[in-house]
Amino acid sequence: NAGVMQNPRHLVRRRGQEARLRCSPMKGHSHVYWYRQLPEEGLKFMVYLQKENIIDESGMPKERFSAEFPKEGPSILRIQQVVRGDSAAYFCASSLPGTSYEQYFGPGTRLTVT
């Protein structure tokens, strides 16, 4: 009974490169959420997705960031032209469809921009 999986666990990118973070939700979960966590700060909501649909992206920066959750395969958080300020831990969570809204988190991807 695998939990939420994220890869890579650690990612190093130079300024200006692209970062792709992947998230496979728990079995049976069709809702995915992405969060960013900076040291000594709380989790900041970025985007809420269902299969092939973005439900709420109000926490996503307008430029350089995009997210998708295709019909097949993992959810992808894509950061183009990374800058040092993008260095953070990015967590993915998933939940069942319905009204419980309980989220189960993956181990996170730690992005370092050099």
Add this chain to the structure above:
Amino acid sequence: EDQVTQSPEALRLQEGESSSLNCSYTVSGLRGLFWYRQDPGKGPEFLFTLYSAGEEKEKERLKATLTKKESFLHITAPKPEDSATYLCAVLSTPSGTYKYIFGTGTRLKVLA
């Protein structure tokens, strides 16, 4: 503005010394309040969901309660393995959107 505030920021307890963590919130249209535990370098681990004032949930040494403005996480006779950061989050659905707002957490250290 929707907001979640946790206190204290940090707490040191002796093993066996019971205490409570606080999560106060101001949101419109609360759909649920969630407690998580986060260990260093790991993702948050789900503990409890509370949906309405007066509701209580228990799990081992932890008990979560909810009022209209705040939630408490009571830790009874804690052990060193309870040391972690405890996060509170609320879900509100203003105007059909879904907003999960996390507090900054309480860092708990339980000394043997």
